Amino acid sequence: MPKANLFYAQSGGVTSVINASACGVIETARQNKDQIGKxxxxxxGIIGALREELIDTSKETTKQxxxxxxxxxxxxxxxxxKLKSLDDNREEYQRLMEVFKAHNIRYFLYNGGGDxxxxxxxxxxxxLQEGFPITCIGIPKTVDNDLPVTDNCPGFGSVAxxxxxxxxxxxxxxxxxxxxxxxxxxxxxxxxxxGWIAGxxxxxxxxxxxxxxxxxxxxxxxxxxxxxxxxxxxVKKFGYxxxxxxxxxxxxxxxFLADAGGKDAFGHTQxxxxxxxxxxxxxxxxxxxxxxxxADYLQRAARHIASGTDVEQAYAVGKAAVEFALAGKNAxxxxxxxxxxxxxxxxxxxxxxxxxxxxxxxxxxKFITTDGFGITDEARQYFAPLIAGEDYPPYRNGLPQYxxxxxxxxxxxxxxxxxxx
Amino acid sequence: MPKANLFYAQSGGVTSVINASACGVIETARQNKDQIGKxxxxxxGIIGALREELIDTSKETTKQxxxxxxxxxxxxxxxxxKLKSLDDNREEYQRLMEVFKAHNIRYFLYNGGGDxxxxxxxxxxxxLQEGFPITCIGIPKTVDNDLPVTDNCPGFGSVAxxxxxxxxxxxxxxxxxxxxxxxxxxxxxxxxxxGWIAGxxxxxxxxxxxxxxxxxxxxxxxxxxxxxxxxxxxVKKFGYxxxxxxxxxxxxxxxFLADAGGKDAFGHTQxxxxxxxxxxxxxxxxxxxxxxxxADYLQRAARHIASGTDVEQAYAVGKAAVEFALAGKNAxxxxxxxxxxxxxxxxxxxxxxxxxxxxxxxxxxKFITTDGFGITDEARQYFAPLIAGEDYPPYRNGLPQYxxxxxxxxxxxxxxxxxxx
Numbered sequence: 001m002p003k004a005n006l007f008y009a010q011s012g013g014v015t016s017v018i019n020a021s022a023c024g025v026i027e028t029a030r031q032n033k034d035q036i037g038k039x040x041x042x043x044x045g046i047i048g049a050l051r052e053e054l055i056d057t058s059k060e061t062t063k064q065x066x067x068x069x070x071x072x073x074x075x076x077x078x079x080x081x082k083l084k085s086l087d088d089n090r091e092e093y094q095r096l097m098e099v100f101k102a103h104n105i106r107y108f109l110y111n112g113g114g115d116x117x118x119x120x121x122x123x124x125x126x127x128l129q130e131g132f133p134i135t136c137i138g139i140p141k142t143v144d145n146d147l148p149v150t151d152n153c154p155g156f157g158s159v160a161x162x163x164x165x166x167x168x169x170x171x172x173x174x175x176x177x178x179x180x181x182x183x184x185x186x187x188x189x190x191x192x193x194x195g196w197i198a199g200x201x202x203x204x205x206x207x208x209x210x211x212x213x214x215x216x217x218x219x220x221x222x223x224x225x226x227x228x229x230x231x232x233x234x235v236k237k238f239g240y241x242x243x244x245x246x247x248x249x250x251x252x253x254x255x256f257l258a259d260a261g262g263k264d265a266f267g268h269t270q271x272x273x274x275x276x277x278x279x280x281x282x283x284x285x286x287x288x289x290x291x292x293x294x295a296d297y298l299q300r301a302a303r304h305i306a307s308g309t310d311v312e313q314a315y316a317v318g319k320a321a322v323e324f325a326l327a328g329k330n331a332x333x334x335x336x337x338x339x340x341x342x343x344x345x346x347x348x349x350x351x352x353x354x355x356x357x358x359x360x361x362x363x364x365x366k367f368i369t370t371d372g373f374g375i376t377d378e379a380r381q382y383f384a385p386l387i388a389g390e391d392y393p394p395y396r397n398g399l400p401q402y403x404x405x406x407x408x409x410x411x412x413x414x415x416x417x418x419x420x421x
Numbered sequence: 422m423p424k425a426n427l428f429y430a431q432s433g434g435v436t437s438v439i440n441a442s443a444c445g446v447i448e449t450a451r452q453n454k455d456q457i458g459k460x461x462x463x464x465x466g467i468i469g470a471l472r473e474e475l476i477d478t479s480k481e482t483t484k485q486x487x488x489x490x491x492x493x494x495x496x497x498x499x500x501x502x503k504l505k506s507l508d509d510n511r512e513e514y515q516r517l518m519e520v521f522k523a524h525n526i527r528y529f530l531y532n533g534g535g536d537x538x539x540x541x542x543x544x545x546x547x548x549l550q551e552g553f554p555i556t557c558i559g560i561p562k563t564v565d566n567d568l569p570v571t572d573n574c575p576g577f578g579s580v581a582x583x584x585x586x587x588x589x590x591x592x593x594x595x596x597x598x599x600x601x602x603x604x605x606x607x608x609x610x611x612x613x614x615x616g617w618i619a620g621x622x623x624x625x626x627x628x629x630x631x632x633x634x635x636x637x638x639x640x641x642x643x644x645x646x647x648x649x650x651x652x653x654x655x656v657k658k659f660g661y662x663x664x665x666x667x668x669x670x671x672x673x674x675x676x677f678l679a680d681a682g683g684k685d686a687f688g689h690t691q692x693x694x695x696x697x698x699x700x701x702x703x704x705x706x707x708x709x710x711x712x713x714x715x716a717d718y719l720q721r722a723a724r725h726i727a728s729g730t731d732v733e734q735a736y737a738v739g740k741a742a743v744e745f746a747l748a749g750k751n752a753x754x755x756x757x758x759x760x761x762x763x764x765x766x767x768x769x770x771x772x773x774x775x776x777x778x779x780x781x782x783x784x785x786x787k788f789i790t791t792d793g794f795g796i797t798d799e800a801r802q803y804f805a806p807l808i809a810g811e812d813y814p815p816y817r818n819g820l821p822q823y824x825x826x827x828x829x830x831x832x833x834x835x836x837x838x839x840x841x842x
Contacts, residue, residue, distance in 0.1 A: 010597070013598070016590075044601065045601075071593070072593055072594065073590070073593035074598070075597075077596075078597050078598055079598070079600060079601040080601055080602050081601055165820060168821065169719065169722035169723055170717075170719050170722045172493055172722060172823065173435055173721065173722040176431070176496075176498055176499050177434070177435065177501070180465065180502055181501050185718060187719070203819070204820065273694070276694055291717050292715070293716060293717035293718060293719050295716070296713060296714035297591040297594045297595065297606060297712055298590065298608070298714050298719075300594065301590035301591045301593060301594040302587075302590055303590060304586050304590065304726055307819060309819075384818055384819065387818075387819035387820070388819040390816055390819075395811055397624075397805055397808075398728060398730075398808035398811075399586060399624065399625065400589065
């Protein structure tokens with residue numbers, strides 16, 4: 001009987017280090033060829049399994065697989081496709097089983113956030129019911145840092161580093177010119193539901209007066225009057241005001257500031273973007289000249305300024321996932337465990353998928369200062385080690401050189417799948 | 422008689438390497454203490470001279486001055502204050518003279534773009550008329566790359582590198598997700614009058630299908646129908662479309678797409694930003710899901726990803742300015758001279774300020790492909806060496822460590838100046 005194969009898929013929004021996890025998976029599987037056959041990667045994530053579009057990673061060179069460790073985004077493609085519950089769409093799960101059976105896949109490694117861990121958990125349960133047991137291991141990934149149990153999520157540390165570096169640099173720019181030009185700068189960062197990313201930008205402010213002066217968190221209801229007072233006092237005190245705002249900033253009633261329904265100062269519906277909205281508010285109410293930036297995908301794709309810690313952890317959870325599978329573990333996810341309080345160190349732990357699926361970790365209120373505009377020392381202690389270390393990609397002609405894969409598909413054995421997905 | 426002092430000022434929009442020029446000036450002056458007394462830097466640029474706010478750089482440590490080479494923005498402060506013509510505001514020039522006389526300043530080094538070179542030129546002329554000759558040397562600086570004679574402008578190469586790296590990374594992100602999510606990504610870059618920066622982003626596209634697929638230049642009148650056809654064909658061919666747009670993108674009639682008068686799809690005035698405008702246009706006309714980013718100050722402050730070539734050239738023009746002054750040259754600006762065609766090398770040349778003042782260098786039409794959406798091989802050959810090399814700042818706790826100056830002011834000797842400026 002041929003050795004069982006392994007199926008790996010990337011899920012949800014990509015990060016600058018999710019490919020480092022893929023690298024950990026593939027390199028570790030290659031080191032265990034006696035137990036694992038081939039590693040197939042889903043073309044565009046789980047959709048690739050449903051469509052039987054399986055990338056044969058054995059066709060990729062050692063060099064290109066190694067290059068995944070320094071390549072941002074999802075090298076095999078990802079998707080936001082969420083499988084429904086077993087009751088609502090058993091057919092999809094059964095299709096997965098058929099594809100896995102057809103290709104002798106006995107290991108399913110799913111690299112994603114809470115939804116993906118839920119899916120991996122369901123596949124694990126169903127596989128037992130169907131009498132074709134599949135070892136399901138989750139691999140944590142999300143810039144949102146909202147998975148429970150694990151100390152932090154691979155992907156987050158690098159976004160955190162990007163936003164902290166960016167607001168430090170842009171803050172210096174504004175400080176240079178504020179005497180006669182721009183006085184207020186607003187940088188919008190990701191985080192629809194929680195202020196983890198916005199909070200990490202606060203690391204840039206190490207001394208009184210450093211940027212950012214104001215952070216707007218989704219956790220703190222936006223109070224226009226209080227915000228404007230704070231902006232004014234910063235401009236008076238420091239000559240300028242650098243603001244980081246989470247895309248999830250919202251009013252007391254829950255409405256996002258950036259919502260399509262938001263109005264600009266002229267009462268017109270605006271195109272979105274909380275940064276221009278806030279900047280305009282400042283201009284209208286306080287008259288300051290402003291500039292604003294929306295980093296959007298730049299922040300989560302910024303492998304050129306990835307956190308060394310994050311890269312190592314992303315690789316480690318991929319490696320651990322394969323080791324867990326080989327050790328006979330099932331329906332678990334490796335976690336990052338923080339060790340030591342004075343000097344940061346970390347290790348790998350594990351958690352049952354059942355405990356991770358669909359649980360969101362909120363940022364503690366104690367991470368935010370009493371006035372709601374900054375981060376506490378406790379937050380700093382949490383965030384700081386996650387952005388530590390640099391891990392530069394190789395450059396050629398001034399540009400980072402990222403992996404280029406063949407992405408050769410395995411021959412199909414089943415009828416086409418034309419359902420959603 | 423005490424040795425003559427040197428006055429240095431930063432002017433206009435700052436860059437990630439203008440402080441490298443300051444470093445070149447100060448270090449070179451310190452090496453020539455037998456000929457140059459103190460180096461005073463204008464607090465917030467030329468305004469500092471008018472207000473007699475002179476920073477005594479001799480109070481800064483060797484280490485902090487060296488750190489300027491890797492510190493973005495304007496460490497002494499900059500301003501957009503333009504001196505009027507001699508006829509319109511002779512008083513201002515005379516105030517400059519008084520301050521220079523009062524502090525025994527015989528060297529004036531002005532670090533800026535075309536306007537600044539014009540000012541330096543006028544000060545030079547006036548000083549001769551007034552019988553208090555001042556050696557005036559311009560130091561080129563502008564992310565806009567629009568100074569004549571010099572092959573390129575310090576500051577440009579680093580922005581160019583930032584935008585090329587960013588669109589490469591964000592493009593990979595979009596490619597990962599396009600099967601089921603975002604299909605069009607728009608990144609807005611600086612360049613109100615010319616497409617130098619937008620064009621440099623084109624370096625990221627080395628092979629068919631690479632990002633960016635479309636560049637919108639100020640030089641090419643925006644044609645909505647043609648643009649939408651191109652977006653559609655890219656999405657069909659590559660699965661997604663990554664777009665770089667210059668903030669200076671305009672219609673045939675000269676109106677900026679991003680103008681406050683621009684209308685969104687609902688006919689409402691929008692807050693500005695050509696990226697959201699274009700993204701919304703794509704959504705309305707083609708229905709594609711989009712994301713957009715506006716890098717704004719992030720791009721010109723991004724010292725963390727500065728071009729090694731740019732840093733060296735910025736330092737070299739600062740150094741050359743002092744050497745020119747010591748060699749008895751006057752009313753000139755050091756230039757970057759491109760040497761060699763196969764293998765890039767460069768040297769320092771010089772040009773009279775009279776030939777630089779108020780002359781803008783446009784990007785050649787032959788740099789843009791016939792269809793108006795990309796760059797030619799000739800453009801690549803010009804741009805490529807300017808982004809070559811990495812020059813990383815030192816990091817501590819995951820964050821770049823930038824110079825922190827004392828900025829101690831020299832005691833005032835003159836009555837206060839309460840005029841504009």
